[in-house]
Amino acid sequence: MKFSGKVAIVTGAQTGIGLAIAQRLAGEGAAMVLADIADAAPQARELQAGGARALALKVDVADEDSVRAMVERTVTEFGRIDILVNNAAIAATIQLRPFEEISVAEWRRMQDVNAMGPFLCTRAVAAHMRRQQSGRIVNITSGTAFKGAPFMLDYVASKGALMTMTRSLAHELGPAFITVNAVSPGYTLSEGNLGNTAFLATYREAAIATRALPRDGWPSDIVGAVAFLASDDAAFISGQILAVDGGSVYH
Numbered sequence: 530m531k532f533s534g535k536v537a538i539v540t541g542a543q544t545g546i547g548l549a550i551a552q553r554l555a556g557e558g559a560a561m562v563l564a565d566i567a568d569a570a571p572q573a574r575e576l577q578a579g580g581a582r583a584l585a586l587k588v589d590v591a592d593e594d595s596v597r598a599m600v601e602r603t604v605t606e607f608g609r610i611d612i613l614v615n616n617a618a619i620a621a622t623i624q625l626r627p628f629e630e631i632s633v634a635e636w637r638r639m640q641d642v643n644a645m646g647p648f649l650c651t652r653a654v655a656a657h658m659r660r661q662q663s664g665r666i667v668n669i670t671s672g673t674a675f676k677g678a679p680f681m682l683d684y685v686a687s688k689g690a691l692m693t694m695t696r697s698l699a700h701e702l703g704p705a706f707i708t709v710n711a712v713s714p715g716y717t718l719s720e721g722n723l724g725n726t727a728f729l730a731t732y733r734e735a736a737i738a739t740r741a742l743p744r745d746g747w748p749s750d751i752v753g754a755v756a757f758l759a760s761d762d763a764a765f766i767s768g769q770i771l772a773v774d775g776g777s778v779y780h
């Protein structure tokens with residue numbers, strides 16, 4: 530129960546990798562906020578049934594007021610914030626297309642959710658973590674930003690931004706003993722990705738072919754790295770990007 534007494538917010542926790550992370554942190558004792566633009570109440574109830582303290586909040590991470598309300602409600606409910614996992618993203622719903630076909634509106638929304646969202650969430654929790662002189666922030670980036678994956682330029686750009694934000698934020702928040710790290714999954718069979726047949730056909734076998742460990746990746750493969758970086762075991766690690774992809778990218 531290494532997160533006993535800790536309070537964690539996981540954004541995008543209604544499904545996929547975010548839900549798996551929330552389940553792990555709750556299973557190890559964290560009071561959990563499942564923050565999602567979709568309704569995560571059933572998922573929160575499931576955690577409560579297992580004995581966890583859990584709260585579902587409807588949040589658009591790209592909306593400043595919505596994020597502020599998420600943080601205020603968390604502190605009202607649980608008293609503090611120890612862990613923020615910036616996982617919410619436009620991800621499994623991606624439609625692969627040449628960059629010339631990406632509209633300005635699509636580009637902007639992608640950056641708003643995937644890059645500005647983590648900025649707004651981090652900014653909103655920072656005051657609380659600074660007061661505590663402790664905190665763990667884990668950003669979920671993507672191997673596509675290392676690899677330069679084609680046909681999703683808006684997505685790759687947003688994840689590249691999040692990687693560089695991880696390093697700069699580590700320096701800005703380090704004096705308050707707040708760590709900021711990232712986990713970079715390879716192609717992972719989340720429920721959403723399993724439902725995106727074009728994406729699946731393009732990436733599933735191709736991803737496996739690049740791996741030292743030649744098998745599919747699942748949400749359960751990602752959570753251990755996140756739990757480690759969110760724990761006290763990682764107290765002296767900051768600004769790092771940990772690839773969890775079966776041994777595909779080296780950096």
Ligand SMILES: NC(=O)c1ccc[n+]([C@@H]2O[C@H](COP(=O)([O-])OP(=O)(O)OC[C@H]3O[C@@H](n4cnc5c(N)ncnc54)[C@H](O)[C@@H]3O)[C@@H](O)[C@H]2O)c1
Nearest residue numbers: 541545546566589590616617618620621671716717719721
């Ligand atoms: N699955 C993969 O292959 C893979 C690979 C690399 C990185 N990632 C990253 O891992 C994370 C999770 O991936 P996934 O496959 O579970 O994604 P997913 O698309 O299945 O789930 C994303 C979640 O974020 C929520 N969300 C979307 N926009 C939101 C917003 N504006 N505000 C709040 N919540 C919002 C969705 O409702 C959903 O619950 C993402 O950051 C993704 O970019 C995934």
